Amino acid sequence: DAEITQSPRHKITETGRQVTLACHQTWNHNNMFWYRQDLGHGLRLIHYSYGVHDTNKGEVSDGYSVSRSNTEDLPLTLESAASSQTSVYFCASSFSGNQETQYFGPGTRLLVL
Amino acid sequence: AQSVTQLGSHVSVSEGALVLLRCNYSSSVPPYLFWYVQYPNQGLQLLLKYTTGATLVKGINGFEAEFKKSETSFHLTKPSAHMSDAAEYFCAVVNSGGYQKVTFGTGTKLQVIP
Numbered sequence: 001d002a003e004i005t006q007s008p009r010h011k012i013t014e015t016g017r018q019v020t021l022a023c024h025q026t027w028n029h030n031n032m033f034w035y036r037q038d039l040g041h042g043l044r045l046i047h048y049s050y051g052v053h054d055t056n057k058g059e060v061s062d063g064y065s066v067s068r069s070n071t072e073d074l075p076l077t078l079e080s081a082a083s084s085q086t087s088v089y090f091c092a093s094s095f096s097g098n099q100e101t102q103y104f105g106p107g108t109r110l111l112v113l
Numbered sequence: 114a115q116s117v118t119q120l121g122s123h124v125s126v127s128e129g130a131l132v133l134l135r136c137n138y139s140s141s142v143p144p145y146l147f148w149y150v151q152y153p154n155q156g157l158q159l160l161l162k163y164t165t166g167a168t169l170v171k172g173i174n175g176f177e178a179e180f181k182k183s184e185t186s187f188h189l190t191k192p193s194a195h196m197s198d199a200a201e202y203f204c205a206v207v208n209s210g211g212y213q214k215v216t217f218g219t220g221t222k223l224q225v226i227p
Contacts, residue, residue: 035217040122042203042219043157058214090156098207099145099164102215104156 002027006091006105014113019078021108023091031094032074033102034058034066036087043090049074050096081112115140117206119218127226132176132191134221136204139185146187147205147215148178157203163187164209174198199225 004025013019025032034046045058047066055066063085065077078085088109092102120135138144145164149157161172168180174197178189187204204218 040219043217045214048214092156098209098215099162101147101159101162102149102157104149104158106156107154 004091004093004103004105006089006108008108009106010109012111012113013081015081015083017081019081019110021076021078021089021091021110023074023076023105024072025091025093025103025105026072027093027095027103028071029093029103030071030096031100031102032068033092033094034064034074034076035090035092036060036085037090037107038087046076046089047074078110083112086110086112115144115206115208115216117204117216117218119202119204119221121221122219123222123224125224125226126194128196129193132189132194132198132223134189134202134204134223136178136187136189136218137185138187138204138206140206140208143209145207145209146178146180147207148172148176148187148189149203149205149217151201151203151220153200160189160202194223194225196225196227199223 007022033048035043044060049068091105094100094102116139118137147162148160151157161170163180171177201220201222207215
């Protein structure tokens with residue numbers, strides 16, 4: 001069965017360290033997204049990609065970067081982790097088209113000390 | 114521009130009672146509308162969506178929502194709540210024109226009281 005996975009599921013890191021969160025989908029979706037979920041804010045878009053070598057900034061992109069070298073993967077990198085980046089991170093993917101359903105991964109819980 | 118407002122961050126209902134979760138949207142063009150559900154420690158999954166056609170949309174687990182353009186609303190309902198419905202529910206909107214990103218509401222946590 002097609003799926004979308006995230007790793008690690010839990011991560012503890014220190015302020016200033018570089019952290020990479022992995023996202024892998026086997027749906028063959030063109031679109032991939034990274035969100036963070038914080039209490040009172042719902043889901044906020046960090047970065048998104050509409051295809052290989054395409055990346056775009058979302059509403060809360062500062063301090064984060066992504067790259068898309070193939071269809072299946074969109075890793076999210078925190079260049080220098082900050083305590084404000086403690087959050088739950090969700091990756092999602094969808095077929096092209098605004099009406100398409102997004103399929104979400106199980107999430108990565110990140111704690112920055 | 115587009116936005117979505119979910120009234121009530123927490124809603125409590127008794128088991129067997131009507132579930133009503135409210136969602137109002139703002140969109141400059143005809144919207145696509147979604148309801149997603151998130152169970153504890155899981156990602157979001159689609160409950161139902163409205164794109165075009167019939168304004169009353171039926172989803173999984175007995176939920177349905179009605180697109181009301183005049184009220185700019187897309188409220189989620191279920192006639193009889195079950196304990197397994199306890200979860201967080203997110204309304205989302207995207208403009209139908211062009212290449213657009215989905216905007217999510219801040220979520221409503223549903224508690225079902227036995």
